[in-house]
Amino acid sequence: MVAFSNKNMASLSAPPGPAGHWFLGSLPDVWHDVLDFYGRSRRQYGDVVRFRAPGRGQWYLITHPTGVEHVLVTNHANYVKGRINAPLKLVVGHGLLTSEGSFWLRQRRLMQPAFHRARLTQLADTMTGAALEVSGRWEKYLGPEEEVDVTREMSRLTLRTVGLALFGTELGRHADGIESALTIAIEHVNYRMMRPYALPEHIPTQRNRRFVHARWALESVVRQLIKQHEGRDGEKGDLLALLLGVRDEETGEGMNRRQLRDEVMTLMLAGHETVAMALSWTWYLLSMHPDAERQLHEELDSILNGHTPTFDDLPNLPYTRMVLEESMRLYPPAWAVSRQPVADDVIGGYHIKGGSPLMMLPFITHRHPEFWDNPEDFDPERFTAENAAKRPKYAYFPFGGGPRLCIGRDFAMMEAQLILATLAQRYRLQLVPGKDVLPLPLITMRPLHKLKMKLAERG
Numbered sequence: 001m002v003a004f005s006n007k008n009m010a011s012l013s014a015p016p017g018p019a020g021h022w023f024l025g026s027l028p029d030v031w032h033d034v035l036d037f038y039g040r041s042r043r044q045y046g047d048v049v050r051f052r053a054p055g056r057g058q059w060y061l062i063t064h065p066t067g068v069e070h071v072l073v074t075n076h077a078n079y080v081k082g083r084i085n086a087p088l089k090l091v092v093g094h095g096l097l098t099s100e101g102s103f104w105l106r107q108r109r110l111m112q113p114a115f116h117r118a119r120l121t122q123l124a125d126t127m128t129g130a131a132l133e134v135s136g137r138w139e140k141y142l143g144p145e146e147e148v149d150v151t152r153e154m155s156r157l158t159l160r161t162v163g164l165a166l167f168g169t170e171l172g173r174h175a176d177g178i179e180s181a182l183t184i185a186i187e188h189v190n191y192r193m194m195r196p197y198a199l200p201e202h203i204p205t206q207r208n209r210r211f212v213h214a215r216w217a218l219e220s221v222v223r224q225l226i227k228q229h230e231g232r233d234g235e236k237g238d239l240l241a242l243l244l245g246v247r248d249e250e251t252g253e254g255m256n257r258r259q260l261r262d263e264v265m266t267l268m269l270a271g272h273e274t275v276a277m278a279l280s281w282t283w284y285l286l287s288m289h290p291d292a293e294r295q296l297h298e299e300l301d302s303i304l305n306g307h308t309p310t311f312d313d314l315p316n317l318p319y320t321r322m323v324l325e326e327s328m329r330l331y332p333p334a335w336a337v338s339r340q341p342v343a344d345d346v347i348g349g350y351h352i353k354g355g356s357p358l359m360m361l362p363f364i365t366h367r368h369p370e371f372w373d374n375p376e377d378f379d380p381e382r383f384t385a386e387n388a389a390k391r392p393k394y395a396y397f398p399f400g401g402g403p404r405l406c407i408g409r410d411f412a413m414m415e416a417q418l419i420l421a422t423l424a425q426r427y428r429l430q431l432v433p434g435k436d437v438l439p440l441p442l443i444t445m446r447p448l449h450k451l452k453m454k455l456a457e458r459g
């Protein structure tokens with residue numbers, strides 16, 4: 001597939017795609033089973049597909065790595081986050097994830113230093129400290145009748161980590177409130193993304209009232225967090241101190257309240273939910289693949305020999321990293337990335353209309369049979385340097401790419417590796433038989449049902 005520019009774009013044909021319902025177009029298919037529908041669409045129509053829905057005009061699905069690279073990297077200047085991402089602003093406002101243009105660039109440059117390698121090395125102990133606390137607490141769940149809700153455990157752990165590492169604040173006591181409010185907020189944002197006709201939030205339907213209340217709960221945590229931190233800015237050198245200390249070069253003014261709230265909300269939510277999902281899926285996959293689990297244990301035992309992992313151990317734990325990468329291939333926590341072209345474009349030889357949203361789905365591209373043998377199989381060996389070099393770069397993009405690449409990528413990988421290494425050194429997790437484990441693709445990809453697992457201490 002070639003992405004190219006062509007002066008005579010209008011002469012190119014529109015991508016193929018389903019006609020869908022006479023009035024709702026493809027929306028009912030998306031509502032019914034979005035992953036299955038987009039997967040079938042790729043198989044039936046190819047790597048660029050066009051969908052229609054009245055009121056939304058049309059939107060596209062791009063699944064070929066070259067097309068993904070074209071949008072995210074090569075021709076990124078022609079793309080904005082656009083209206084498909086707008087519902088996210090209901091929760092995170094104009095934070096780094098949703099802002100655009102020069103404003104986004106200024107904020108990105110401002111925050112980038114907090115994610116530099118030198119800073120990350122200082123955070124490793126905070127991460128393993130939080131993992132060790134869980135390891136200690138899990139002792140009481142070792143009995144034969146006991147089980148843990150892994151998604152909940154991982155969410156609490158990563159929320160604590162993000163609080164301590166980025167904001168110098170203990171968020172543990174807010175964990176239950178944040179989790180339930182976040183679940184409502186994510187479900188609502190997803191609903192708004194998929195239903196262009198939904199009633200706006202100021203109309204007090206039952207759904208809207210529930211959402212507004214959940215958002216208020218999240219906001220009150222953020223407000224407390226900022227308040228606690230004020231007065232000691234700079235002292236801790238964390239990201240919040242950095243944000244509080246910012247001064248405009250010309251006016252000398254700090255970041256306004258609203259912006260501060262938006263950035264903290266963005267980091268608190270984007271920084272914990274995704275890592276929690278990556279780890280939850282990893283525990284599930286390891287329990288289903290004893291060979292990979294054994295290999296992981298061998299690596300941990302031979303390299304760590306019982307000591308708590310440190311930042312310096314990470315390069316010597318390649319299999320631990322490969323397990324996580326393979327888990328994010330099959331269950332990418334950010335399963336969809338979307339953009340809107342400003343002007344018309346050409347992708348894969350098809351005419352793409354400016355202003356029409358476009359979806360790129362790691363979930364689909366990560367299982368594209370042209371780039372992955374036996375794509376449904378779990379096989380961490382796909383991520384040896386040698387095997388990875390055989391694929392186009394954007395056959396795998398769990399963290400997006402180009403200028404809007406996830407700012408927390410290295411933070412997330414380091415955290416996930418340290419947590420997995422710390423806990424897998426001591427425990428095995430076995431899935432409690434029961435309901436099928438299926439993905440629930442909201443903003444992040446969560447397991448549909450609780451992931452109940454039994455703990456066993458490794459001999």
Ligand code: HEM
Pocket residue numbers: 096097098108162266267270271272274275278332333334337338397398399400401403404405406407408409411412
């Ligand atoms: C496994 C964990 C994670 C995954 C899979 C993930 C995935 C992503 C993806 C795909 C994007 C790009 C979205 C787009 O292009 O539209 C993104 C952006 C972002 N992520 Fe992550 N993320 C993870 C962890 C984190 C962490 C730990 C943080 C913060 C501590 C974070 C903060 C952000 C922010 C602020 C952006 C917006 C960046 C920008 O546009 O400049 N993420 N993430």
